[in-house]
Amino acid sequence: MTTLTQRLALLQERIETACASNARALSDVQLIGVSKFQPGQSVVEAHELGLTDFGENYLQEAAEKIELLASKPLIWHFIGSIQSNKTKVIAESFHWVHTVDRLKIAQRLSSQCPPDKVLNILLQVNIDSDSNKGGVTAEESVDLVKQISNLPNLKLRGLMAILSQDTDPRVGYETVAQLHRDLKALIHPEFAPGWDTLSMGMTGDLEQAIAAGATMIRVGTALFGPRE
Numbered sequence: 001m002t003t004l005t006q007r008l009a010l011l012q013e014r015i016e017t018a019c020a021s022n023a024r025a026l027s028d029v030q031l032i033g034v035s036k037f038q039p040g041q042s043v044v045e046a047h048e049l050g051l052t053d054f055g056e057n058y059l060q061e062a063a064e065k066i067e068l069l070a071s072k073p074l075i076w077h078f079i080g081s082i083q084s085n086k087t088k089v090i091a092e093s094f095h096w097v098h099t100v101d102r103l104k105i106a107q108r109l110s111s112q113c114p115p116d117k118v119l120n121i122l123l124q125v126n127i128d129s130d131s132n133k134g135g136v137t138a139e140e141s142v143d144l145v146k147q148i149s150n151l152p153n154l155k156l157r158g159l160m161a162i163l164s165q166d167t168d169p170r171v172g173y174e175t176v177a178q179l180h181r182d183l184k185a186l187i188h189p190e191f192a193p194g195w196d197t198l199s200m201g202m203t204g205d206l207e208q209a210i211a212a213g214a215t216m217i218r219v220g221t222a223l224f225g226p227r228e
């Protein structure tokens with residue numbers, strides 16, 4: 001049986017190799033352990049091995065783990081699709097939301113964010129126009145970035161992308177990275193320094209994502225093993 005320790009070691013080796021061969025600093029790539037469908041105990045163990053950032057897709061399941069680990073200094077990332085009636089819980093429980101793709105959702109997160117909290121936001125882009133997933137087109141992203149960056153309590157940090165099976169990750173992630181650079185030029189200079197995040201890359205394609213400039217990779221299977 002492969003243990004979490006062994007899987008983490010292999011994963012770290014992959015990340016180190018990808019950073020080294022692309023002249024990227026290891027510290028510029030944040031690993032997010034995607035713990036969906038994994039028991040809370042796995043998150044506890046991963047935290048004991050040094051992981052600090054975890055991603056969850058389903059609110060009810062996430063709430064249980066966030067509660068279990070409430071005493072630990074963890075950073076929780078919401079990476080699932082967002083229903084508008086769930087924005088309050090998301091704004092209260094998470095530090096990052098990767099899957100914002102509508103102004104209405106951003107407005108609700110902004111107005112429901114607890115006082116004194118700043119919620120980090122990523123705009124999800126759908127660069128291969130795959131109707132099975134969320135995200136805005138490159139075209140739509142321009143106005144949304146301007147609108148979201150004006151909302152209080154939110155800090156718009158960059159883009160998140162999931163690629164379709166049949167998109168070449170090398171090409172797809174380069175496209176997202178280029179869009180990230182293009183949008184930076186459009187952002188008000190006051191906000192531009194905070195536009196620093198590219199969340200892309202999973203178990204199967206993290207090397208291509210790191211090569212293209214990912215600053216966050218979201219890894220489930222390579223870390224926790226197959227999901228039930």
Ligand SMILES: *Cc1c(COP(=O)(O)O)cnc(C)c1O
Nearest residue numbers: 034079202203204218219220221
């Ligand atoms: C499940 C999931 C991941 C992790 O996928 P793996 O292939 O298991 O690494 C990453 N990002 C999102 C948005 C996911 O839903």
